[in-house]
Every structure is written in C-alpha cells, then in structure tokens.
Amino acid sequence: MEIIYSLRTLEFILLGLSEDPELQLILFALFLLIYMLTVLGNVLIILAISSDSHLHSPMYFFLYNLSLSDMGFSSTTIPKMLINLHAHNRSITYAECLTQVSFFFLFGGMDSLLLAVMAYDRWVAICHPLYYQVILSPCLCRCLVIVSLFISLVSSQVHCLLVSQLTFCINVEIPHFFCDVPELVKLACSNTTISDIVIFLLGIILGFLPASGIFYSYYKITSSIFRVPSLLGKYKAFSTCGSHLSVVCLFYGTGIGVYLSSTVSSSSRESMVASVMYTMVVPMMNPFIYSLRNRDIKKALWKIVRQIT
Template identity: 55%
Template structure:
C-alpha cells in the first residue's frame, strides 16, 4: 500500500498566501517587485566588487558569495510562485517539489556557513591584524567557500533522499508558496520520526555550529575592541562589523521567528507569512544593509552606478 501511495502522488498543491482570487494580482505584484529588487541589488553588489580592485579582499569576496547565494535562494522559490499565479494553477510536480526542497536546503545551509565564515574573517582582522593577510590568504578563502558548498549540498541531498521514502494518503496540500521540508513531512502518512530526528540533528549541527562560531567570533571581537585605547580605533573596528552583524541579526532573527510562530500558532496563513519573512526578506535587505552601513562599499556603489548610468 505504501508503494502504491508513493507512485500515485504526481504533484503537490501550493496554497500560497491566500486563496482569494482578488488578492492574487496584488500578491503577484509584491513578490515580483521583491524578486526584482533582490536580483538587482545583489547583482550590483557582485559587479561592483568584481570591478574595483581595492575591493578584492577576503571580506568582499565572501560578501560577493553571499550575494550570489541570495540570488539563487530567491530564484529557487519566487519564480515558481509567480508562474502559478499567472497561470491560475497551484500545482507543482512531485519531482519539482523535491527539487525545491533540495535547493532551498542548499542555499539555507550556504547562508549559515558564509555568515559564519564572514564572522571569522572579522575576528582575524580585528584580533590578529598583523597576521591577517597571512591567515586569510586566497587559498583559504576559496577553500572555506568550497567546504561550505560541500557541507550544504550533502545536507540537502540527505534531506531530499529521506523525503523520497515518505508516502501520502491524501491529496498533499501545502499551506505555503513553496515546498517547505517541515510541511511536507507533516502531510505524510508515513512514520515521520526518522525525518524529524534528522532535521533536529542537522539543524543542531549545520545551524548550531555556524551560529556558535559567529557568537564566539563576536565575543572575542568585543573583548579585543574594548581593550583598544583609542576611541577612533574602537569606532573603526565596530564599523567594519556593523553591516555583517545586522545581516546576521536579520537572518537568524527571522529564522527563529518562523519556528516560534509555528510552535505557538495553528494558522497556516501566519506560518506562511513567517516563512516568507525568513526566505525572502533577508535576501532582499542584505544589499541595502551593506550599502548603507559600509562606507567603503557605499562609495564604490555610488561610483559604479554613476559610471553605469553615464554609459547608458
């Protein structure tokens, strides 16, 4: 019976944020705007860093990777939602849904790892400034990104393969605008113990370890900065960390908000909105945070945009 249920399921139904037909044009416009702003903002960050040689440092190398990951993260969820709204079709194929689970897991994992690597970079720059160029050499920077990718892909494939073993007894309706792993497990009529245990373990390891690394880095950064005799030095040190700390707070703050809201509310609509805050908003806001809080980046962006507009 279980094998039959698995082969019978050919697609999932994405209920989205609302089933009101009158609200669909508004939702489409909002998400299209969010997607375009996210793509444009992060793409400008990447092009600016690539164009100016004085930004070819470890900090901006990791920022370019973060922007690229944010573009991919947003692209894995929003375009399918926009297509469904435009076609008045809420279906997503079984393979498409599993693929979406895999891609979202990869990019969430990459976001965690890159933010941790960026925190380590700031830790070395502030706590060991004389050895910074030796420690954060190009080989190590590339290696840190590749290891982050490998860990994220391995984690995502593990979750995706475990989802394939699930069976579904009824028409699977997902109360979200994309295929979220936790919601798929809830819809299954299989025993979810192994899947839930896997989520707990991987979240603790692949989420907890990077977060612990970020906290450790900033504890040492704060301790080192407070020992500086010059107030100017303290301000400069904190200013280099301000953008990254804001991005970390936004990403983990919205992430924790999702799980807190899902634990204390049974409303599928509230859960979908909370998930949107976690998977869409940080990726859109990251370019603005770095362009507004980082003076060097702000100046480079201003020059790059002026140059681009003059050419047009």
C-alpha cells in the same frame, strides 16, 4: 481506506498566503518587486566587487559568494510562487517539489555557513589585524567557501532523499507557498521518526553550530573592542562589522521566528509570514545593508553607474 498516489503522477497543492483573487494580484506585484530588487541589488554587489581591485580582499570575497547564494535562495521559491499567482494554478509536481527542497537547503545552508565564515573574518580582522592577510590567505578563503558549499550540498541531498522516501496519501495540500520539509513530513502516511531525527540533526549542523560560531566570534570581538582606550577607536573597530551583524540578526532572527511560531502555534499562517521574511526580504535587504554602510562598496557602485551613464 487511504489512497496512496504514484510518485510519477503525484502533485502537491501549495495553498499559499491567500485564496482571495484581488489579494493575490497585490501579492504578485509585491513579490515581483521584491525579486527584481533582490536580483538587481545582488548583481550590483557582485559587479562592484569584481570590477574594483580595492575590493579584492577576504571580506568582499565572502560577500561576493553571499550575494550569489542570496540570488539562488530567492530564485528557489519566488519564481514558482509568481507563476502560481499569475496562472491561478497552485499545483507543483513531485519532481519540482524535490528540486525545490534540494535547492532551498543548498542555498539556505550556504547563507548560514557563509555568515559564520564572515564572522570569523571579522574576528581575525579586529583581534589579529597584523596577521589578517597571513591567516586569511586566498587558499584558505577558497577552502572555506568550498567546504560551506560541500556541507550545504550534502544537507540538501539528504533532505531530498528523506522526502523521496516518504509515502503520501490523498491529502497533498501544503499550507505553505513552497515545499517546506516539515509540512511535507506532516502530510506523509509513512512512519517519519527517522526523518524527524535526521532533520533535527541537520538543523543543528546548519543552524545551531554556525550561530554558535558567530556568537563566539562576536564575543571575542566585543572583548577586544572594550580594550581599545579611545571611543573613536572603539567606534571604528565596531563599525567594520556593523553590516554583517545587521544581516545576521535579520537572517537568524526571522529563521528562529519560523521554528518558534511553528512550535508555539498550530497555525501555519505565522510560519508562512516569518518564512516570507527570511526567504524573500532578507536576501533583498542584504545588498542595501552592505552598500549603505560601506564606503568602498558605494564608491565601486558609483563607478559602475558612471560607466553605464
């Protein structure tokens, strides 16, 4: 007969990427470096945008919020993973797991929706340049961020509620490095049909719909660029959205990889590797992509460096 744990005393075991002590030491150093670079890079982007009046435009306003979201997204999983690797203790309490689920979908949803909003920003800038400031007014920009935050918050709380309604038995080992909802659903003893349906619908809202909006925006952008007569004009138009397109490919490419690997393969190893990419590597890469490909950001960062030194 299966033993059902009390929620007050329930603890999960995060199996993580490896049980080898020597490899765990290497992973600790690697993920600590990734986390430090993520925080440092995104903080510099935030400081650059805040301190330079030339960067007070809709595009950089959305980038500012994306950097905040990226830091929150990384902070949801990496610190707990570092603590477990350092202490050689892979447990996570029920309350900590629910908190992690909540913040994971809050910041993950924000990332997805903000990337869609930034695609809309590039569409307006390239296809309707004369009306850019009129269409993307400060009020609309704030509303778009607030709506993105609200949708992500609702999604995170629904996911948290779904997990809280699950009943867990004696097997509480999670083959992951964080409380991944699909893995939690697999461990549940209760009926998970409703949870599966709701998770699928939320995945459409936070994944498919923003991705479709991005695809449509770039379809219109590409059509507009092809109508530009000169090659130099085409290059300048497309270069304004090159950084965003790179981030989109990284985020959605690795995110889709997680779900494809979990569908095609029964092993959780491939899913974990893909999860490392979009939960750790992508938030770390975003500041570098935007700073290296953007002259205005580089100028603002050099001003900050000169002030510090």
